[in-house]
Amino acid sequence: MLQSFKMALKSIWGNKLRSFLTMLGIIIGVASVIILVSIVNGYMSYMVESFSSMGVNQITVQYKAVASRTIDVDEFYEFYEEHSDLYENMSPNVSVSVTVKHDSDTMDSTSVGGYSEDYLAIKDYEIEYGRNLQYSDMEARRKVAVIGAYVAEELYGGSQNAVGETVKLNGDSYTIVGVVERQTESSSEFDDGCMDDFVWIPYSRAVKMARNAVINNYIFTSRDINDTETCTTELKNFLYEKMKSENLYTVTAMSSLLDSLNEQIAMMSMMLGGIAGISLLVAGVGVMNIMLVSVTERTREIGIRKALGAKKSVIMQQFVIEALVTSSIGGIIGIMIGALASTGIGALMGIDAPPTMTAVVISFTVSVAIGLIFGYMPASRAAKLNPIDALRTD
Incomplete structure (x- = not known):
């Protein structure tokens, strides 16, 4: 194993330009995944902070007064006082x-x-x-x-x-x-x-200034963020009892909007990560092509080693490890570039976008897996070469 690793490094170093071009697809793919996921996560954190500053525990109420059905301020205050265990603050708006x-x-x-x-x-x-x-x-x-x-x-x-x-x-x-x-x-x-x-x-x-007969906008805050759903339900029940129609009012909790936003951004993060991941797949094809070329170039070497008693498993191990080392080095370089780029781009956008451990681990694991999967076919081909035919190759 150690000998195969040393030979892999020697082969990579002996063909620097070709090795770099092989790694380039891996580097771009890994860096793209890290940058995109980190920027999206940074933006999500920024949005969460923005919503938090608006009050995640806020619940807004809007209703449309009609001639036969209306709710005055005193009735809202009565409801608020009756449910003081649920609501911390309330204000007309x-x-x-x-x-x-x-x-x-x-x-x-x-x-x-x-x-x-x-x-x-x-x-x-x-x-x-x-x-x-x-x-x-x-x-x-x-x-x-x-x-x-x-x-x-x-x-x-x-x-x-x-x-x-x-x-x-x-x-x-x-x-x-x-x-x-x-x-x-x-x-x-x-x-x-x-x-x-x-x-x-x-x-x-303000009501007198706006010349409104009634106030139809209110803001409530829940005492516990975990009770927001209960608070929302109680308000809806109260409004339905007064207005008799769900079309005449809306109750919106900031926390539910935040949850929906997080779901959409998480979906966007997965989609962008998947798009960036396609470049890793393309890079895998590049690794396989270069490894096939390497097998062709070293056919005589393989024949000599097999003639001297090298087993199929040893030959196969040599080429699989070479593919793994190539993709791993590309993955590490991609991680470093992605980490620096995501931080820099985040600073330009005015958000904090450090590389996420999840993106780093996933992208590096995929790059190693690509080396293993796409390196297997060339390695298998090398291991199956007939020693006599290999030795005849010029």
């Missing part, structure tokens, strides 16, 4: 389209919405200066607002300067009572439409 203005400065892309005091906890944010919206603000329909760090920076020169100032929403003056901690890490992303570009006001004021 009223989106309004307004112009945000302070003195002569205007912000057109700022997100403005009406929420309850629980919305801060739902978003998992913290107040940096001032206070959060309070229940009393909802009851009294006070003209107060909590703003994001970007709004504070653009209109007041900093978060610490904004508390106590006023901001105009469609001409109405609102007193800023709190500023949320900055959420955007990158300075380049701290711009219009970023995570810090928002204004929150009491939902009771």
